[in-house]
Amino acid sequence: MLPGLYVHVPFCSRKCPYCDFYSISALDSIDDWLRALEKEAQVYAKTWPGPFETLYLGGGSPSLLTINDLKTLFETLEKFPLAENFEATIEANPEDVTEEKVKFWKSLGLNRVSLGVQSFNPQWLNTSLSRNHTVEDNKKAMDLVASVGLNLSLDFIFAHAGQTPQEWTAELDQAAAGWADHVSAYVLTASPTTALGRALAAGVAPRLPGEELTSELFLLTGEALAMRGFERYEVSNFARGGAVCRHNLKYWHREAYLGLGPSAHSFDGQKRWANLSSVKRWAVALAAGRQPYEFIEELSPEQVRLEEILLGLRLSEGLAKDLVKESERLSDLIKDGFLIELGPRLKPTPKGMLMADGLARLLA
Numbered sequence: 001m002l003p004g005l006y007v008h009v010p011f012c013s014r015k016c017p018y019c020d021f022y023s024i025s026a027l028d029s030i031d032d033w034l035r036a037l038e039k040e041a042q043v044y045a046k047t048w049p050g051p052f053e054t055l056y057l058g059g060g061s062p063s064l065l066t067i068n069d070l071k072t073l074f075e076t077l078e079k080f081p082l083a084e085n086f087e088a089t090i091e092a093n094p095e096d097v098t099e100e101k102v103k104f105w106k107s108l109g110l111n112r113v114s115l116g117v118q119s120f121n122p123q124w125l126n127t128s129l130s131r132n133h134t135v136e137d138n139k140k141a142m143d144l145v146a147s148v149g150l151n152l153s154l155d156f157i158f159a160h161a162g163q164t165p166q167e168w169t170a171e172l173d174q175a176a177a178g179w180a181d182h183v184s185a186y187v188l189t190a191s192p193t194t195a196l197g198r199a200l201a202a203g204v205a206p207r208l209p210g211e212e213l214t215s216e217l218f219l220l221t222g223e224a225l226a227m228r229g230f231e232r233y234e235v236s237n238f239a240r241g242g243a244v245c246r247h248n249l250k251y252w253h254r255e256a257y258l259g260l261g262p263s264a265h266s267f268d269g270q271k272r273w274a275n276l277s278s279v280k281r282w283a284v285a286l287a288a289g290r291q292p293y294e295f296i297e298e299l300s301p302e303q304v305r306l307e308e309i310l311l312g313l314r315l316s317e318g319l320a321k322d323l324v325k326e327s328e329r330l331s332d333l334i335k336d337g338f339l340i341e342l343g344p345r346l347k348p349t350p351k352g353m354l355m356a357d358g359l360a361r362l363l364a
């Protein structure tokens with residue numbers, strides 16, 4: 001299996017209230033980030049010679065990068081050759097997408113855009129998501145991506161305070177009506193460290209849907225998209241025509257990937273490490289010739305088994321049956337419709353995927 005290459009672009013014009021990814025709005029640090037990235041690339045160029053099957057520019061907001069920034073970045077990435085038939089994705093915010101940029105992305109070899117439309121309902125864009133873009137920006141960006149023939153994935157967030165199944169279905173209809181052959185749909189969560197989490201704790205934001213409605217919306221997502229030709233291949237990811245995200249599948253299949261940039265994670269098949277979540281500290285460590293790690297770990301065989309169970313329960317392809325012991329509990333989970341036994345594999349049903357973490361604990 002060829003490895004994947006991830007680059008974390010940690011810049012956003014401002015922080016969204018629900019976001020707990022590492023990002024900063026100090027856009028004047030982009031040059032420092034590019035210089036440090038060049039140093040980090042030199043560190044790995046010999047030990048990770050490639051070719052890489054996938055490239056993923058994630059963030060943050062990679063679409064904020066100017067054409068000149070991208071030119072510099074891709075000069076650095078020349079150290080990491082891509083395989084034939086590679087997949088190369090850029091995450092984009094709708095308000096950043098212009099004709100000039102999509103044409104340039106294509107000229108660089110990028111062939112997939114993961115567009116953070118988040119919603120087709122202005123109410124959610126303005127309130128719980130508090131995004132910079134409008135529904136019109138979504139449509140314009142989708143058309144621009146389609147006009148140059150790049151593959152398109154749409155990112156959604158659902159389960160807003162007051163959202164109904166009917167309204168969510170209408171949003172999914174709009175997603176499926178266009179060029180996109182991939183949809184990611186995540187439940188809105190409010191980690192305590194985010195502005196939304198703090199507002200909810202202080203009682204100044206409307207309460208998010210409870211477990212019952214969230215489950216209904218989750219199951220409805222799969223059903224509505226299935227009617228439009230999309231198959232759920234992971235808890236939150238759907239593809240039609242086989243257009244799965246090959247890069248993200250590497251994470252779930254425990255294949256090797258190298259992550260560059262602050263807060264990026266890497267896995268070499270045995271060890272896993274994460275970079276420091278700070279442009280400054282990451283750049284200082286690289287300049288001093290130190291490894292810019294937040295942590296590095298090697299899992300024991302038992303930890304690997306548990307991870308394989310958890311990851312398998314997130315995927316429609318499931319897991320090898322021999323990873324779990326035969327037990328009354330396993331038979332009950334099959335009988336109750338959480339799992340299906342198919343030859344040598346156990347596959348989660350949508351109901352099982354909904355509680356993949358809980359099932360993993362039961363089967364461990």
Ligand code: SF4
Nearest residue numbers: 012015016019059060
């Ligand atoms: S644009 Fe994306 S990465 Fe940036 S703050 Fe918003 S949700 Fe987070």
